[in-house]
Amino acid sequence: MIKGLLLILFSVSFLTCSLDSNKEAKKSIFHYNQPNPITSLDPAFAKTQNNYWACEHLYNQLLDLDDSLHIVPELAKYYTISEEGKLYTFILRNDVYFTGNKCFKDSLSRVVNASDVAFSFYRLLDTKLSAPGRWIFVDKIDSINGFKALNDTVFQLRLKRPFAPLLSLLTMHYCSIIPEEAIDYYKDKFRENPVGTGPFVLTNWVDRQGMFFRKNTNYFKNGKPHLDGIRISFIEDRNTAYLEFMKKRIDYFSGIHSSFAPQLINRFGMLRDDRVGMMNFMRGTYLNTEYIGINVNAVSTNHALRNKYIRQALNLAINKELMVQTFKYGIGKAANSGFIPPGLTSFDSVRFKGYSYDPDSARALLKLAGYSNLKKDEQQLVLYTNKDFIDLITFVARQWQEVGIDVKIELLETATLREKMRAAELPIFRASWIADYPDEESFLTVFYGPNSSPPNYTRFQNQQFDLFYEDAMKETDPELRKDLYQKMNKIIIDEAPVVFLLYDEVALFSQNNIHGIIPNAINLLKLEDVKKLIIE
Structure with a gap:
């Protein structure tokens, strides 16, 4: 009798769990990973x-x-x-x-x-x-x-x-x-106990394992969100997370990694033919300019980096289109129009011609600047980077060597690199600048003279630039402010306190049953309009 009763209780319990699991499975839970x-x-x-x-x-x-x-x-x-x-x-x-x-x-x-x-x-x-x-x-x-x-x-x-x-x-x-x-x-x-007004509400945070949200049923935007909830995993290894995506256990990921990028996209930044139809792929503008910074105050008076023509030659000597194809799998664009990236109103690739690949002009500028007449220690560039960008920087160094520039690479730990940039100890270094907010000021503040570092890691000083910057901060007319921003960008192109490398782009991947994700230039994951179709 007791044995039979236990069997019945177990059967009821199992059935209840199965019904709950099926109910949960039918909910539209959006799952993504944060490494x-x-x-x-x-x-x-x-x-x-x-x-x-x-x-x-x-x-x-x-x-x-x-x-x-x-x-x-x-x-x-x-x-x-x-x-x-x-x-x-x-x-x-x-x-x-x-x-x-x-x-x-x-x-x-x-x-x-x-x-x-x-x-x-x-x-x-x-x-x-x-x-x-x-x-x-x-x-x-x-x-x-x-x-x-x-x-x-x-x-x-x-x-x-x-x-x-x-x-x-x-x-x-x-x-x-x-x-x-x-x-x-x-x-x-x-x-860990957030109280807000957003489309979702935190339900559980399991330390370094995961985070769970449910929809806010009292959200002030009628009919939103469409998802029932969100799950965030914390899988540190990007390759493991990628495999989870390929097994359809994760709905979405952002960005590419050299270890799996060739399996998804070709060198022109397009989804491979054998992947078309298997997933959604989106790319778009990202407010991020990759560059090599030059701090002329960190070198001697007669050093090559002090000469504007030599800094311009450094820009002309790099085949940035090939660099983007080789190291970014076509995700990005050559930075040929100054420091302000696409996605901001002041960007104008027609009006602002920066530095396209032209090794002959680079050699001519080096000759004009008298580079070959400098002492060896005045010629040599020591380019600092971290291990994450060693392949790209090696490519840049070889391009410079091809036009006759003496350059060597020094590797630093990321934290050390940032600290030395902040302390103005590095004459030339790889860096990137991602906008905190979508306004040109977020980029041009990098060169405003009164600013220390960050953001002014190059310690750039130009009186006319500073005057334009200050006028722009007071200008309420958008068109007049745009004109001031473009004048500042032109000064940066001409003075070349940086080597312009590339304008980054976002690369987004999602499962076929995910709809409503739209790339944005600050790479923000907005989910209140996203829908996930339940596949039976």
């Missing part, structure tokens, strides 16, 4: 891709970017800017609720208001928090009335002086809106 573990879900610390992709699922900002990087309202319905460009007034939506959480006590949730915006922004400035996003407002905000809630739906931000790219800054995840109750309740544990 670098997520360290915090506090948006004030959303500095790296692994953190800000997760924060994208949980929070909203006053303003957002559409897929073409145009600024659009999000928590704000609309905004106005005063004529002098210092006072910004935002009118907030009154139908946005924070996700339900015990920090709100009996009410469980409440409507977002202007005081939440003021709190979130002042918190970012708090020196005790030491948030990496603090730079957004430091030395920009009026010290007395920087942030002010006039009532529940009107928020004002006042600047010390006009700063034209401000609206772009406000789209960053650092500027996500959070409730003060959550910080009071969770304190430093807020990083």
Whole structure:
């Protein structure tokens, strides 16, 4: 009798588990991998891709970017800017609720208001928090009335002086809106107990194994999200993650790696013929300029790098199209139009002709500069890089040697390389610059004289450039500001404080049943519009 009862109980239990498993299997759970573990879900610390992709699922900002990087309202319905460009007034939506959480006590949730915006922004400035996003407002905000809630739906931000790219800054995840109750309740544990307004809600975080989200059923954008949830794995080895994707256990991955890239795409950056129909492949503009920086202050007065013609020759001697095909599998474009990359309005490949491959002109400039007459130690270039880019930099060095330039490569650990760049100890080094926000200022600040490093790793100084930069920060007319940005870009092309290598691109792969992913130039994974078809 007892044995029979146990058998019945086991059968019922198994049937129940099977039904739950089938129910779970029919839910549309989007699964992707992060090779670098997520360290915090506090948006004030959303500095790296692994953190800000997760924060994208949980929070909203006053303003957002559409897929073409145009600024659009999000928590704000609309905004106005005063004529002098210092006072910004935002009118907030009154139908946005924070996700339900015990920090709100009996009410469980409440409507977002202007005081939440003021709190979130002042918190970012708090020196005790030491948030990496603090730079957004430091030395920009009026010290007395920087942030002010006039009532529940009107928020004002006042600047010390006009700063034209401000609206772009406000789209960053650092500027996500959070409730003060959550910080009071969770304190430093807020990083793992996020409370936001986003399309998804965290349900479980298993340390370095995975993270799980469910859809926010009270999301203020009607009908969204379409997914039932998100799962993030933390598989450190990219090859293992790639195999999981090929087995259809992962829905999506971004970027390519030399170990598996030839199995997916050809050298022209297109999906291989035998892979067409097996997966979705998308590529698009990415606001990332790869370059070799030159700090002339780190060499002697008569060194070759001090001569502008020699720096221009370095640019002309590289076959960048071949470099992109060989080392980036065609994902990217030769940087032939200055430092501002495609995807920003000031980029103009027709108007701005930078440096295309022309070894004969490179040799002519070296002769004009008297390179061969320099002493050996004044001729030699010591090019610093890390192991991740040794193949690409070896290619560059050989191209320079072909036109008669004496160059050798020095390998440094990544942390050491960055520290020496920061300390201005390296005369010539490989680097990249990825936009924090979609405005040309994010790139041109790299060369603004008063800036230290970062971002001005080359210690570039040019009075006319600095004047154009300062005028651009005050200019509220987009076309006039665009003209100033282009004038600055022209100065960088002519003075050549860097060797322009390539404009990077995003490469995205997803399973065939995933729809709605659209590449964007800041490589942000937006999932509120994504659908996953359930395959029976």
